[in-house]
Amino acid sequence: MLLEVEDVHVHYGKIAAIRGLSIEVGAGEIVTLIGANGAGKTTTLKTISGLRPLSRGRIRFDGRDISRMPGHKRVLAGIGQSPEGRGVFPGMTVADNLAMGAYARRGDGSKELAEVYELFPRLAERKGQMGGTMSGGEQQMLAIGRALMARPKVLLLDEPSMGLAPMLVQQIFSIIEEINRRGTTVLLVEQNAAQALQIAHRAYVLETGRIVKSAPAADLLDDPQVRAAYLGGGTDVTETERPGEA
Ligand SMILES: Nc1ncnc2c1ncn2[C@@H]1O[C@H](COP(=O)(O)OP(=O)(O)OP(=O)(O)O)[C@@H](O)[C@H]1O
Ligand SMILES: [Mg+2]
Numbered sequence: 001m002l003l004e005v006e007d008v009h010v011h012y013g014k015i016a017a018i019r020g021l022s023i024e025v026g027a028g029e030i031v032t033l034i035g036a037n038g039a040g041k042t043t044t045l046k047t048i049s050g051l052r053p054l055s056r057g058r059i060r061f062d063g064r065d066i067s068r069m070p071g072h073k074r075v076l077a078g079i080g081q082s083p084e085g086r087g088v089f090p091g092m093t094v095a096d097n098l099a100m101g102a103y104a105r106r107g108d109g110s111k112e113l114a115e116v117y118e119l120f121p122r123l124a125e126r127k128g129q130m131g132g133t134m135s136g137g138e139q140q141m142l143a144i145g146r147a148l149m150a151r152p153k154v155l156l157l158d159e160p161s162m163g164l165a166p167m168l169v170q171q172i173f174s175i176i177e178e179i180n181r182r183g184t185t186v187l188l189v190e191q192n193a194a195q196a197l198q199i200a201h202r203a204y205v206l207e208t209g210r211i212v213k214s215a216p217a218a219d220l221l222d223d224p225q226v227r228a229a230y231l232g233g234g235t236d237v238t239e240t241e242r243p244g245e246a
Contacts, residue, residue: 001024001025001026001027001060001099002025002026002027002061002062002153002154002185003023003024003025003048003059003060003061003062003154003185003187004023004024004058004059004060004061005021005024005044005047005048005057005058005059005060006008006022006057006059006060007020007022007056007058008020008021008022008044008047008054008056008057008058008059009021009042009054009055009056009057009058010040010043010047010052010053010054010209011045011053011055014228015196017040017043017209018040018043018044018047018054018209019208019209019210019212020057020209021040021044021057021206021209021211022057022211023044023059023118023204023214025071025154025185025187026185027136027153027185028180028183028185028199028203029185029186029201030176030177030180030185030188030199030201031186031187031188031200031201031202031203031204032187032188032189032190032193032196032197032199032200032202032203032204032217033187033188033204033206034189034190034191034196034197034203034204034205034206034220034226034230035205035206035207035230036192036207036230037191037228038208039206039207039208039209039243040206040208040209041158041189041206042158042189043187043209044206044219045081045156045158045187045189047059048074048079048156048187049071049074049075049079049081049156050066050069050070050071050072050074050079051067051071051081054067061074061077061078061079061154062077062153063076064077065232066079068163068178069188075150075152077113077153078151078152078153078154079152079153079154079156079220080147080150080151080152080154080155080156080184081147081155081156081158082143082146082147082155082156082157082158082160083143083159084125086136086139086140086142086143087143088131088132088134088139088142088143088146089131089132090130090131090132090133091130091131091132092130092131093127093128093129093130093131094123094127094128094129094142095113095127095128096127097131097142097146098116098123098142098145098149099113099149100146101145101146101147101148101149101150102149102150105168109149112148112149112150112151113149114148115147115148115178115182116145119145119148119175119178119179120141120142120144120145122138122141122223123138123141123142123145126138137163137164137165137168137172138151140160140162140163140164140172141172141175144157144160144172144175144179148179148184152184153184153185154182154184154185154186154187155179155186155187156187156189157176157186157187157188157189158189159189159190159191160172160176160188160190161173161192161195162191163191169192169195171196173196173199176188176199177199180199188200191230193226193230193231194203194221194231194232196217197217197218197221197231198217198221199217200217201216202214202215202216202217203215203216203217203220205220205226205230213225213226231238
């Protein structure tokens, strides 16, 4: 396994947000983590990328125990994250935002940049535009592009379809598939569960800090409980209207 999260607990003060969570992600997979608001999806990704400390358990990545490794070293080790809420540098151009993503790498990053521009032609068209003036969807692409600049072994994506128009939602899911086809392992968090399950190989269902179900993604698409709880009980799967997150 490329990534192994083992019996991890994470606290915010006294509140346990993650309580004994275990997941595995194999090289080459797209694995999705689905769950309701507050289930602990973002916390899980932040703990893997080193933005939150774990209070118990273990994370192994690429053969090493990274449980206590600082976040910037995890980036070097091959963990890339595109954070929830995007985190684009507003006063920097698109090109400079992307260059920031390559800071930790050897080489000039020109090969990575060419690939990002190929995946996201919109970013190539808007190289010189300030990050903060890009539209919401464009900033989402920029955040993913920036994470790719570090050539991660695994890409952690937190709600990449959030706030996007239906056409862009389709596009972002296709791009995630393409990123995976080109060799990057993906751990995907989505409330747009139906679409996440359609592109993922395997899936975990997270409820209040614990995994309650783990299965091939296709099986969960047919699972009545999952359908009722996360797939809107058969309503339009391209529905994108969701409350924004603070
Ligand atoms: N900085 C924080 N301080 C205190 N509690 C927090 C903090 N961040 C998250 N929590 C709590 O931890 C739990 C898990 O939050 P998390 O953001 O991981 O959920 P999530 O699954 O990503 O939800 P969403 O779908 O709304 O993004 C929630 O109960 C949340 O209120
Ligand atoms: Mg979240």
